[in-house]
Amino acid sequence: MLKGLLSFKNEYRTLHLTWFAFFLTFVCWFNFAPFASIIGKELSLDESQIKTLLICNLAITIPARIIIGALLDKYGPRITYSLLLMFAVIPCIATALAQDFNQMVIARLLMGIVGSGFVLGIRMVSEWFPPKDIGMAQGIYGGWGNFGAFGAEFALPLIAGGTAFLAGGNANWRLTMVLTGVVAAIYGVVYFNSVTDTPPGKEYQRPKKYGAMEVTSAKDFYGLLIMNFGLIFALGLLAWRLAQQKLHFLNAGQMYFIWFLLAALYAYQSYQAWLVNRDVVLGRKKFAPSERYEFSQVALLQFTYIT
Incomplete structure (x- = not known):
């Protein structure tokens, strides 16, 4: 399998396209943390408000992953992941336009939905790889995807600093927020047109019953x-x-x-x-x-x- 990772064909192509989708969702999801102190000063937020925003960034991810999982079962990872990536532009722009704490809370609650992309790629990878390779394939997907948190922490301040001349010499965090969402949305279109739910000849298995998890006792x-x-x-x-x-x-x-x-x-x-x-x-x-x-x-x- 390690040799195949260097290629961009068949299941490896799907793996690379999918881990990058996860990477982008994490860049968007964690795009607040690198600018927390700057945003706090600009919007006159105290420490408790900043901590609350960080909690809001995570809170809705809990129910969102359940909802996304249900949509995944019904529509498949290709459609659901593509729509999630396109949706990311909404909370990114909302964060960029926020002028006070209340607006920022709404923006970050919406951003929590974007953090639910993990479950989509896990299903996509499991459909494309045989059982003997699923563990490594999902590890690669999760590892490189989670790297998006570091990507946000490292790359976004550089972008904000590089475009500071557009914000009167201050770090241009608002433009950076918008850019992360726009890139994710564009990639959502690319992803939709580049992958399929299953390899050729394999049928995507959907549950017989929707609405809740099925138990056996x-x-x-x-x-x-x-x-x-x-x-x-x-x-x-x-x-x-x-x-x-x-x-x-x-x-x-x-x-x-x-x-x-x-x-x-x-x-x-x-x-x-x-x-x-x-x-x-x-x-x-x-x-x-x-x-x-x-x-x-x-x-x-x-x-x-x-x-």
Whole structure:
């Protein structure tokens, strides 16, 4: 496989195009951090507001990866990744145009969606490589893609400094933000026209049921409900933080309304999970031993990723 990496044919072509897509999503996702102090001074933000913006940059990625995963199952990685790259230009421009803390919060919450690209490439790579090579291929995809965080930290300040003459001698972070989004959007078009979901002759497998994760036992169904609550709880904490007096982004009434919406979302998620898994919970459907899995394994992977 290592020899094949030097080529740009067949599955290796798809791998290179895909890791670069992941690289660009990370450049966009982490384009705030290199300019945090500059933006803080220009928008008169205090330390707590800057920390909150960094949290906002990550928070929506949690539910976004679930939504993106559902879209991936339905439409495939080619379409979904291309649209995500094109979408990146919106929060990039919103960040560049922000004039105060509130506008910046909205921009960075939207940017969190861009950080969900990881799951798309994992599926694309697994479709194109045989089982014996999937581990290395996904490692290359994830490694070079995550390198986008370093790319943002290293390259973006150079671009901002190089175009400072357009901003009165100050680091031109606003233009740099726009450029990252424009490049990602252009590459989204390139990616759409350059890859396919699967190799020739292989059919893309879509789930039979949409709306929630399918489990293989009643016990696992209740585990799924518990894990879904963790997501809602994390978003509720973010709403509480944004309602703190120092930040002045949400008032108490708005915070409680968001909590109500989150509770409604959890109820909807639980209902969708019930629709998908009710036959298993009621004992009307049994999975063959070869098709079963322990949901505890999924939970352990989640906790491992958190740590």
